[in-house]
Amino acid sequence: MSRRANIVGTGLIGGSIGMALRERGWHVCGDDDAADRVADAIHVGAIDATGLDPDAEITFVAVPVMAIQDQVERALVRTAGVVTDVGSVKGTLAATITDSRFVPGHPMAGSEQDGVKGARPDLFAGATWVLTPGERTAEHAYAKVGSVVRELGAEVISLAPDVHDAVVALVSHVPHLTASSLMNLADTAQAEHQIMLRLAAGGFRDMTRIAAGNPTMWIDICEANRDAILGALDGLMDNLAEVRDLVATGDRDGIGQHLNQARSARVNLPTGMPEGLELAEIRVTIPDRKGELARLTTLAPEINIYDFEIAHSTEGLRGVAIMVVARDRVEEFSAVLQTAGYQSSFRLLP
DSSP: OOOEEEEESOSHHHHHHHHHHHHTTOEEEEEOSOHHHHHHHHHHTSOSEESOOTTOSEEEEOSOGGGHHHHHHHHHHHOSSEEEEOOSOOHHHHHHOOOTTEEOEEEOOOOSOOSGGGOOTTTTTTOEEEEOOOTTOOHHHHHHHHHHHHHTTOEEEEOOHHHHHHHHIIIIIHHHHHHHHHHHHHHHHTTTOTTTGGGOOHHHHHHHGGGGSOHHHHHHHHHHTHHHHHHHHHHHHHHHHHHHHHHHTTOHHHHHHHHHHHHHHHHTSOOSSOTTOOEEEEEEEEESOTTHHHHHHTSSTTSOOOEEEEEEOSSSSEEEEEEEEEGGGHHHHHHHHHHTTOOEEEEEOO
């Protein structure tokens, strides 16, 4: 007999959970306050049936932050299994809902896509999924949710709810507000310099990519995690004020120290690659044409690519593929690329 799960909220995250569970043989019921979203979820294969299955062993609540509490309480009344959520703010929720079957959670995964049509079953593969159990959360409930989340391919970590909210404010909420501020600054300047956004190069596009997210969701997040966001914003503004002083006084040593510290921290971010592996970054100029990325990444199938990104160019229809590979394979990969007609360069990472 198939294992059974519920998804409350059939959007991007809920739909991706449903797809991933169904790929693994689960029977998934979906519930949403919009009939068209439920119909879309069935059409794309995110759920098997509509409504809440009272006998489901787990229910995922994937609704906007301000609606989570009501839907969690509803699921606890109408189902017999454990209940978890996917919201990015945990403090108030963990303190308010004391049912032992509830395990607050937050997958650190997402997309600029909106709705279930952007859902995909591999969204959580390799992602971090935070669980923030409350004082009354039952051990069996925590174990159950953790087991299912790992089945989706995610790595589970446990944090206290207030610690989670402070960390996520810094690494997720404030970066989104910062990206929005940069985008608005450039948009305002466009009135005086029409060429501004046309000259926006890869760095600007990469930094502001997340500004394309759903505004309604972020309004709710700012309200629900106000104190932690304000603390992180204060820290950011203090840091920017220090940078401004360095630039204003022409303090080359200070600017260099600031940039080098940030660079070192950035290249040492966890990547999921083997510990202790020496790495190199290789940059490849690629034309903007169909199938180019597939060709590039399959030229040397025996060489693992541990990280990959695209920097867009303003100089015509091309870009730069940035790949991280093992240091002892980078020269071999460069030779393969040269033979295939690609121009590349590489540097060893510290």
